[in-house]
Amino acid sequence: MVQYCRPRDLSDALERLEEANGRGRVLVGGTDLLVHVRRQPTEPVVLIDIKTASDLPPAVEITDELVRFGPTAVMSSLAVDPQLRAWFPALVDASAVVGSVAIRNRASLIGNICNASPACDTAPALLVHDARVTILSQDGTRSMPLTDFFLAPGRTACASGELVIALDVPIPANGFRSGFQRLTRRRGVDLATVSAAAGVTDRGVVTLGLGAVAPTPLLTAESAPIDCADADQVAAVVDELTAVANPISDVRAGREYRLAMTRVLAKRAVLAAAQIEEAS
Amino acid sequence: MSTNEVAPTNHLSDHQVTLEVNEQAVVLNVPAHRTLLDGLRDELCLTGTKKCCADGECGACTVFLDGVLVNSCLVLCVETEGQSVTTIEGLSTNGLSDLQEEFLNSGAVQCGVCIPGQVVAAEGLLRTNPHASATEIRDAMAGNLCRCAGYERIVQAIQVAAGRRVEIT
Amino acid sequence: MSAANDARAMGAPVIRYGGAERVSGTQRYLSDIEFPDAAHVAFTTLPIGCASIESIDTTPATTMPGVIGAFTAADLPAPMPRFGISHKDRSVIADGVVNFHGEPVVAVVAESPDLARIAADAVIVEWTELAGVYDLDSALADGARLVQDAALRTDDHKHSNVLETADYAWGDLDEQQRETAHVVENTYEFPMVTHFTIEPGGVVAAPTDDGGIEVHSPVQHPYLLQRILADVVGLPLSKVRVIAPDPGGGFGGKQTPRYEPLMAVLAQRTQRTCRLILSLEETFQLMRRSGCRVDARTGFRDDGTVTFHELRADFHIGAYADVAPRVMTKGSYVGAGPYRIPAVRVHARAVLTNTTPSCAFRGFGAPQVGWATESQIDAGARLLGIDALEMRRRNLVDLDEAFIRGDHEARADGRWHQSLERAAELIGWGEELPEGRGRGIAVGIKPGATSGLSQSLVRLLYDGSAIAYAGTSDMGQGARTLWKQILADELGVDLDRISIVSGDTTAVPFDLQTSASRSTVFMGNAVLEACRDIRQRVLDLYAEATDISIDSLEAAPGELSTPSGTLSLIEAAQVGLGSLRGEIIGQGTSRLRGVKGHPLGGDAAFYEFNATAIEVEVDRETGEVLLTKHVTVGDVGTELNPLQVVAQDEGAAIMGLGHSLMEQVLLDEHGCIRNLGALDYRIPTFNDVAVEMISDSIENHDGPGPYGCKGISEGALLCTAGAVGAAVADAIGTPVRQLPLTAERIWHAMQSANAEQPTN
Numbered sequence A: 001m002v003q004y005c006r007p008r009d010l011s012d013a014l015e016r017l018e019e020a021n022g023r024g025r026v027l028v029g030g031t032d033l034l035v036h037v038r039r040q041p042t043e044p045v046v047l048i049d050i051k052t053a054s055d056l057p058p059a060v061e062i063t064d065e066l067v068r069f070g071p072t073a074v075m076s077s078l079a080v081d082p083q084l085r086a087w088f089p090a091l092v093d094a095s096a097v098v099g100s101v102a103i104r105n106r107a108s109l110i111g112n113i114c115n116a117s118p119a120c121d122t123a124p125a126l127l128v129h130d131a132r133v134t135i136l137s138q139d140g141t142r143s144m145p146l147t148d149f150f151l152a153p154g155r156t157a158c159a160s161g162e163l164v165i166a167l168d169v170p171i172p173a174n175g176f177r178s179g180f181q182r183l184t185r186r187r188g189v190d191l192a193t194v195s196a197a198a199g200v201t202d203r204g205v206v207t208l209g210l211g212a213v214a215p216t217p218l219l220t221a222e223s224a225p226i227d228c229a230d231a232d233q234v235a236a237v238v239d240e241l242t243a244v245a246n247p248i249s250d251v252r253a254g255r256e257y258r259l260a261m262t263r264v265l266a267k268r269a270v271l272a273a274a275q276i277e278e279a280s
Numbered sequence B: 001m002s003t004n005e006v007a008p009t010n011h012l013s014d015h016q017v018t019l020e021v022n023e024q025a026v027v028l029n030v031p032a033h034r035t036l037l038d039g040l041r042d043e044l045c046l047t048g049t050k051k052c053c054a055d056g057e058c059g060a061c062t063v064f065l066d067g068v069l070v071n072s073c074l075v076l077c078v079e080t081e082g083q084s085v086t087t088i089e090g091l092s093t094n095g096l097s098d099l100q101e102e103f104l105n106s107g108a109v110q111c112g113v114c115i116p117g118q119v120v121a122a123e124g125l126l127r128t129n130p131h132a133s134a135t136e137i138r139d140a141m142a143g144n145l146c147r148c149a150g151y152e153r154i155v156q157a158i159q160v161a162a163g164r165r166v167e168i169t
Numbered sequence C: 001m002s003a004a005n006d007a008r009a010m011g012a013p014v015i016r017y018g019g020a021e022r023v024s025g026t027q028r029y030l031s032d033i034e035f036p037d038a039a040h041v042a043f044t045t046l047p048i049g050c051a052s053i054e055s056i057d058t059t060p061a062t063t064m065p066g067v068i069g070a071f072t073a074a075d076l077p078a079p080m081p082r083f084g085i086s087h088k089d090r091s092v093i094a095d096g097v098v099n100f101h102g103e104p105v106v107a108v109v110a111e112s113p114d115l116a117r118i119a120a121d122a123v124i125v126e127w128t129e130l131a132g133v134y135d136l137d138s139a140l141a142d143g144a145r146l147v148q149d150a151a152l153r154t155d156d157h158k159h160s161n162v163l164e165t166a167d168y169a170w171g172d173l174d175e176q177q178r179e180t181a182h183v184v185e186n187t188y189e190f191p192m193v194t195h196f197t198i199e200p201g202g203v204v205a206a207p208t209d210d211g212g213i214e215v216h217s218p219v220q221h222p223y224l225l226q227r228i229l230a231d232v233v234g235l236p237l238s239k240v241r242v243i244a245p246d247p248g249g250g251f252g253g254k255q256t257p258r259y260e261p262l263m264a265v266l267a268q269r270t271q272r273t274c275r276l277i278l279s280l281e282e283t284f285q286l287m288r289r290s291g292c293r294v295d296a297r298t299g300f301r302d303d304g305t306v307t308f309h310e311l312r313a314d315f316h317i318g319a320y321a322d323v324a325p326r327v328m329t330k331g332s333y334v335g336a337g338p339y340r341i342p343a344v345r346v347h348a349r350a351v352l353t354n355t356t357p358s359c360a361f362r363g364f365g366a367p368q369v370g371w372a373t374e375s376q377i378d379a380g381a382r383l384l385g386i387d388a389l390e391m392r393r394r395n396l397v398d399l400d401e402a403f404i405r406g407d408h409e410a411r412a413d414g415r416w417h418q419s420l421e422r423a424a425e426l427i428g429w430g431e432e433l434p435e436g437r438g439r440g441i442a443v444g445i446k447p448g449a450t451s452g453l454s455q456s457l458v459r460l461l462y463d464g465s466a467i468a469y470a471g472t473s474d475m476g477q478g479a480r481t482l483w484k485q486i487l488a489d490e491l492g493v494d495l496d497r498i499s500i501v502s503g504d505t506t507a508v509p510f511d512l513q514t515s516a517s518r519s520t521v522f523m524g525n526a527v528l529e530a531c532r533d534i535r536q537r538v539l540d541l542y543a544e545a546t547d548i549s550i551d552s553l554e555a556a557p558g559e560l561s562t563p564s565g566t567l568s569l570i571e572a573a574q575v576g577l578g579s580l581r582g583e584i585i586g587q588g589t590s591r592l593r594g595v596k597g598h599p600l601g602g603d604a605a606f607y608e609f610n611a612t613a614i615e616v617e618v619d620r621e622t623g624e625v626l627l628t629k630h631v632t633v634g635d636v637g638t639e640l641n642p643l644q645v646v647a648q649d650e651g652a653a654i655m656g657l658g659h660s661l662m663e664q665v666l667l668d669e670h671g672c673i674r675n676l677g678a679l680d681y682r683i684p685t686f687n688d689v690a691v692e693m694i695s696d697s698i699e700n701h702d703g704p705g706p707y708g709c710k711g712i713s714e715g716a717l718l719c720t721a722g723a724v725g726a727a728v729a730d731a732i733g734t735p736v737r738q739l740p741l742t743a744e745r746i747w748h749a750m751q752s753a754n755a756e757q758p759t760n
Helices: A010-020 A033-039 A075-079 A082-087 A089-095 A109-114 A123-128 A231-244 A255-273 B036-043 B098-105 B115-128 B134-141 B151-168 C019-024 C113-122 C136-140 C173-179 C222-233 C260-270 C280-284 C324-333 C366-384 C388-395 C416-427 C479-491 C519-546 C569-580 C642-662 C720-732 C743-756
Strands: A002-005 A024-027 A045-049 A060-062 A066-069 A132-137 A140-145 A150-152 A163-170 A177-183 A194-200 A206-211 B014-021 B024-031 B062-065 B068-071 B084-086 C039-044 C051-057 C067-071 C106-110 C124-129 C162-170 C182-190 C202-207 C213-216 C240-243 C274-277 C291-300 C306-318 C343-352 C402-404 C437-447 C452-461 C466-470 C498-501 C554-556 C559-562 C565-568 C583-592 C607-618 C625-635 C692-698
Touching: A010 A024, A010 A045, A010 A132, A010 A163, A033 A045, A075 A089, A075 A109, A082 A089, A089 A123, A089 A177, A089 A194, A089 A255, A109 A123, A109 A163, A123 A177, A123 A194, A123 A206, A177 A255, A194 A255, A206 A231, A206 A255, A231 A255, A255 C743, B024 B036, B036 B062, B062 B115, B068 B115, B098 B115, B098 B151, B098 C019, B115 B134, B115 B151, B115 C019, B134 B151, B151 C642, C039 C113, C039 C260, C067 C113, C067 C260, C106 C113, C106 C260, C136 C306, C136 C343, C162 C324, C173 C306, C173 C343, C182 C366, C202 C260, C213 C222, C213 C260, C222 C240, C222 C260, C260 C274, C291 C366, C306 C324, C306 C366, C324 C343, C324 C366, C366 C388, C366 C437, C366 C720, C388 C416, C388 C437, C416 C437, C416 C607, C416 C625, C416 C692, C437 C720, C452 C479, C452 C519, C452 C569, C466 C479, C466 C519, C479 C498, C479 C519, C519 C554, C519 C559, C519 C569, C519 C583, C559 C569, C565 C569, C569 C583, C607 C720, C625 C642, C625 C720, C642 C692, C642 C720, C720 C743
Parallel strands: A002 A045, A024 A045, B014 B084, C039 C274, C213 C240, C306 C343, C466 C498, C625 C692
Antiparallel strands: A060 A066, A066 A163, A132 A140, A132 A163, A177 A194, A194 A206, B014 B024, B062 B068, B062 B084, C039 C106, C051 C124, C067 C106, C162 C343, C182 C291, C202 C213, C202 C274, C291 C306, C437 C607, C452 C466, C452 C583, C554 C559, C559 C565, C607 C625
């Protein structure tokens, strides 16, 4: 049983969420949510469509320090902005492989995060870019790092009466670069078997964001500075950082393969971030 | 022993939605869960838009929503208030388009169920990237499955149609 | 002016009949057709592969306003009506037991599709899980639960899950073994895969005023459906009308009845038009290809010639027979491939399991066994250090040479070496490859139809237009385009003045089925004969009308020669018909009788032969395969329509990449399909096709069909797996014997190979 409402503004949206009493689902792109709704036709759910809320933040807002994505920022809008590509190559690459063209035209970046799939394509990149989430509730707004946002598969820190209104991604310091790698079962449109994003600072400090290797997307610790042109150093750092990966076996792949691929993709993401061609 | 018991449900209440479909204003009275795909097919009898996976994975239901390609199975009718939709029927009002002709000339059409979605997706591609390379065509069309696997033929059709458009402009 | 006067339509790239409707969205598939006042049907199913049904409470559904009824086994006559092709084993609705995940337990009829769905979900079923058998090992284990009640079976194996066996043998295998120095022995696996037609399944059934039944179903075999419906509901054929809208993809999946008998019963009980449109998930539970495990032992001489080949093939067929026993029989018949092998022993079994009943699927058993045989040839090549192409050159039979010996031998009906050589040439066989790449070549063979009956009527109308009635289902192969081409050439009628009628048992004469790539040959010959019948009738009528002696007239394609000159057949017909006008009706029949005692029921009308060559690049770290080149060459006889030949050939080839690289139905421990739906069942996309793809044909005009054609629609899928497997093995240095060759499997194979050879 599906109900639908289109709140006038964000405070109206919060009221609707409150009224829905835990059954409210914020609807933006719907590319994940509506798949779920079709599969659970008898589950009572109230879809709260905030796309036309009058005081919604703009899809993309750029300040001196950060880029703020609103709920209506869709995947396809990321790929076309050269400035975003220069700052967040991993994020743009990740957003460009979410679903198909038609999906990317509709799928919301914030929606992708709120869906909290362990295999979420954009999460690893957002994690290495230190993204923060802004959550609105009747009590006002609160903000948290994306690392704290993911709690479990399908579950986030955004409580039932709350909604995510912004995703802030800091403009990286000079010399910081990111890279993204993903493994799928086929070459066309697919869900990730494993994904990895790497951030590398100008000093060679590496962090990794990992997808589909744990109940939530993971951000690893920072490495000691390394020379990314040195294959041994890269391999050592990848081994050290990916030790947190703890994947399951499922319909897409087995645990052993996922573990091995985490290391391969992490290495490749580091090299992509450092813009180093791997010797074959 | 197990049972398959599920929670009882309330009956469905309708929403009134006003939108434009193929340049005509239409009013739909639909329950909230009615997808744009089902609305087009069942309420408006626009059956050129096809239903296969209903999960946004196959592309058979591709339409333009406010000029942008979407999977109509992943859009609700109620979301489209005030928006404009163009379906395969809307692309076929003045006889066959150049793309549709080239689909036929290239042998791209076999069973044909995926073809309306393929044509709409290809039209969307050529509008945004008139000089698409074969690789770009494959990337852009990868969300449109064809089980008869006319992929090579469709790429050829799009390339020829693109060439015809570039010649004209 | 007639088409025959300028250019022949045959052999030309004539555009697909119904193409304009398909590109503009006006083609009406079943779910697009309006049925005013139809009631809608949804099924209650259980989330389990095998269970006994303890109780069913339909009242939560039937008390909903707008629900017309909820029907269970108790609403059907006892004993439960059962139906099937070779085995009448499938109950109309689940009868006390659910035998596979998705088998309907209750059918709810309601005023809207939404309501039917909600009401079907509201039905309460109490059930107990049974010890279902979901794979070959558990089905064949001692004490395994029998999928089918032995009391309902009459066959020799009824106390086991083996439904049927097939054995083929020739030569002295023991002696050959003794004399053979090199033997390779391996086990190969082929996955369960599903057809994934873009048009999901559906049926509409309606009672007729005269007490009959009308069933709309996009089936490949309308006349078979008519026969089975008549049997189940107890009506004469004349009161059972099957209307078959063009299938939106068939590939073998839409041949046999499944839910049509139930829908007919619902229509009779409710006296309403009952409409069922399945989801893609439900369609997965309607059709699949049989999985297969093959143990193979093959002997080779030093020079690579095969001395013996022994196969034990177990087909994992599912809960009901459907046509799977024949898939097993026919697939294993050509199990030894198109080779010259002195001694062969094939033992194949169709094994029942609590899974989706498997059915025909492009290739019909040949791809499963071919995967093993082609891989064995490559295993021999690696063992002996002989080139894989050379291995095939040395073993492939020549024209008219027997490749199946024994009581019912089969001889090569084509110059198959030409296809092999062409494929090798097009892939650049022997050219050096960069590191990480590999190449493979394979051949495939499949018997065409072994009996058949196609009847056709053609009407040449007074104004020079024509209508052909031909029961072939046009599911994408473009059959009607060919009939148009035949009429255009044979009668001299313009292509755009020809209509084709099919898909209605009331209007169209009998056609056995649309399967086994038969239609171009069988129905093609029937249509051709009907056209020639018309020509003869025109000649006779012209003679009668003009008093010119029959002996001085001669009919030829599109024209009639008379003593005073040649006139078009249409003009001649108009003269003959005279002022009363009317029309000329021609009839054609194409019949191939079976052969008693033949394991396939008869000799194949033709063999489909294909050679496929593939080049891949394997990512050594991830196991991912990139297809760099894919060549397919079919032995087609004659290309009647090059556009359609290349489309079918490429389509089959790409479909073959599915089971080779990514497709597999996965089950959980309760027999439920884990990847039920498009999200996790992956089929090839635009990006999964080879970087370079070449489809080519060998034309020797040596087929039994019109103008020397053969059936062509399955060939390119027969040996895709063999070629991909060989290419991957070439690239990574070790073979993978389990399909699909996922990146994960290839990675594991590389890991194992590395572990075995630490110095490497």
